[in-house]
Amino acid sequence: MTAFTNAEPGAIFSFTGIEDIFDTHYGIPVTPTGLECEGLLALGHLTDRHVLAVTNAHNRRVWGHRILPSRELDDLIPFSTKHTWILTTRGDGDPYDWEYEEAVADAEHAQPATLINVEWLANEDVAVQSECPACGKPSRSTRGAVGPGRTGWANYHRCRTCAHQWPAAPAYPLRLERERTWPATQDGSCFTCHCLPDFPCTDGCTIRTDPVIGQPLCARCRAQHPPEIWQQLAAVAYGTARQADTRDGQRDRWLYSEALRGTPPAQAAQAWSRRVIQTAQRAAARTTATAA
Template identity: 80%
Template sequence: MTAFTDADPGAIFTFTGTEDIFDTHYGIPVTTIGLECEGLLALGHLTDRHVLAVTNAHHRRLWGHRILPSRELDNLIHFGTKHVWILTIRGDGESYEWEYKEIDADAGHAQPATLIDVEWLAHEDAAVQSECPACGKPSRSTHSEAGPGRTGWGTYHRCRACDHQWPAAPTYPLRLERGRTWPATQNGSCFACHCLPDFPCTDGCTIGTDPVIRQPLCTRCRSQHSPEIWQQLAAVAYGTARQADTRDEQRDRWLYSEALRGIPPAHAAKTWQHRLALTARRAASRAETTTA
């Protein structure tokens, strides 16, 4: 493997495909380019089939993404792929390690390469399988979504059969104790979604102490459940999770979402524990299969 150093900056060199910046997919060396990794550079002039295969493999293996059908994917070959000849130059090892520029095919040190623009491709995270609580169909991907029950973004599955969305169970090792030492509600924030008076979750939302659970609730959260459901949610420790604990935030999203479907919070809490354990087992099994 070739490591780039600050030796001889500005020197012209030719990629061999064995440099440690490359990942090999189907025998083709590929590396990311651009400040936001918005492009791929593959050595050689790839066929259309290889462009699609390499793009899919790089997203799946390196980034854990599953590419979704989209207009951008349809146009990838015609508008997002470019066969070029490049000249590569060593960098100073600090601001950059190497750079390339496009040149004519008959110029000295010209090397064939394929540039693939992947910036606008739609994708989802490849995830551990989870069954849809609404229809039972499996989902193997997740995406970031601002769902009910918590402000901010959470990780959700989406059912391709019925379009229901549900919070994904984290794949961290299952913890037996909850270990809560301080409440997440601070400085007058909503007990449920944690929005603040200066940063409301919806326009015109206000926060006041709910007489049923004796906790501050914003207008939006209070209106989404009956007083009886709020009592049941509070009884299963909804809303008291520490903000730093992603697992507990996902649990709260699950409890809230299931309550919107009419599932009793006590039953939803037991189901969540089952999903945590099942997801942990599936993640461990997948890891063993991957490393075998």
């Protein structure tokens, strides 16, 4: 137990840097702050170089994010970093509940700290490498986005060369247990986009169950493919995936997106199967390398 967890509720204490709430990056104790972890608190007054280093390391190691170049990153040092002195107090909740307030340097129990506001930094997930289906260039990151082929948010790769976006193949172990199934769409929404009867994607767009795939489609999405492509999509099981199963949902998005590019659905289905196997192999290899 540390002085932090041993302190009585309301008592002022000093962090030692070995508390469980801290992650150590380059020898610097760092912990997130704020209700949505929009800030970082590092013990000590960091140099500009160390601010950038611990911010990058924390995003990569703890959140699995890669920080992207942006105006907010340019402004991180001059506008979003503050060297201050803090007084820390045990909260009234569980042993790990605490608060801090800024103080003057000569206040009793005050200790130096660096506050970093990371709320607006642009980032993307560090992901398993996947080759762009349009130009073949590799991508090693994903971002949450809404795309064609399936309602809802999902992880997409974005090619830095040609800007094409494609659904990411899953990178987690095969599950053998049976899972509860859920309907593919809710509230009568279109299966391939986010529109609802009361919020159509285009003026006058209507939604009805398509007899080919057996799912509700809006008029705009139905018109994106000719009837023969819808038949071919149905033949490779497009539209039969469970909403709760991200792997199947990503397959639907892939099939639909590739059909928009002119790839025959049967060919797209084979390519997806290869990508799933390749992604699993790469994820396993990366895990083994990290463990070593």
